[in-house]
Amino acid sequence: MGASHGKLDQTEGDRLLVLEDEPFIALDVEGVFYRAGVADLHIATTCRQAEAWFRDTAPDVAIIDPRLNDGIDQELRGRPARPSSPPHPGDYRPNRHLIEQANVVPWGTRKPTTQECIMDQKMNSKVLYTAKTHVTGGREHGVARSSDGRLDVRLGVPGTARIGTNPEQLFAAGWSACFESAIGLIVQKKHLTLGGDVTIDAEVDLNLSDADGFSLTARLNVTIPGVERDIAQSLIDEAHQICPYSKATRGNIGVTTKLA
Template sequence: MSEVGKVLYTAKTRTTGGREHGASRSSDGSLDVKLSIPGSGRIGTNPEQLLAAGWSACFESAMGIAARKKKITLPADLAIDAAVDLNLAESGYFLRARLNVSLPGVDREVAQALVDEADKTCPYSKATRGNIDVAINLA
């Protein structure tokens, strides 16, 4: 059973047409994307790209929270390269993911502590933990 807490925000989208010929639009209109199958050459993004973008943005914010708690200033050129693989096996489709974190100028031990704390607090990390293979690498 999930934890009960105060709802801070609810994202609402409507998707029609699925990943092949679809479109997704948020209720406030700020997200309005066409969807396409990876490698199809059609205009549009796909769910794996959306997951990679959302997760990496959330993870970076979680790192910011961890850094503020430790009174550390994150570098302006901090970057997270996220990769989400769509795989197919006999049992069906599944995902794998990698987050490659770059914290230039931050001591490696300090950087690893920030990454570890972000992994504990990021809602995307929590949602995927134990459900898909994830590697978080410090560059």
């Protein structure tokens, strides 16, 4: 996939669907179109998510991975570009003008980039914020302070008499806050109204095994009030794709996200 130059010449209401179950590739495709000026963009990682989205709308442009973890998307590729459009079974006809401006071939194209290329793009991306901390004493009897003085905590081993937090609690809190913000961005983009605040109960395990030594596993139990369960589940799935903490841990530790 090549990068586009300038903004897409969109008409009002243009929609883009990206159906891709490999997170690095989905991230790259999403970035290309956001930089090109596409605002109404939906990322689906499974056929089930795409089918749920198709119940309410249809895209002007669809970029679809033909083989996904939950099946082969032959049926999705037969969908018309708009509900009012005549059907084109097996031959999805997107808005050619829109997709060509983004320098994308709609069908039969190769995967857009390698993971190394995507990581190179990330390394060259704009830094929005840098957290700086100073820690002494380790997790057993440590102290952690941030450069701006807003964080100043003692560290201690769980189950001991020393008062203090630990890396697992800090990680759980940071991930939960970031994940909730990711849900908020998606809710705003989809123009949804929730029935209250999103809440997340996170659990992070510190494990020890003879084979692997120390490792982490995590569970995020998410409550999203005021929307149907399938919509809430899709919000969690999409947030898990864009949350920086989820990206950092993907493929490295066991993670379970669950709708409470």
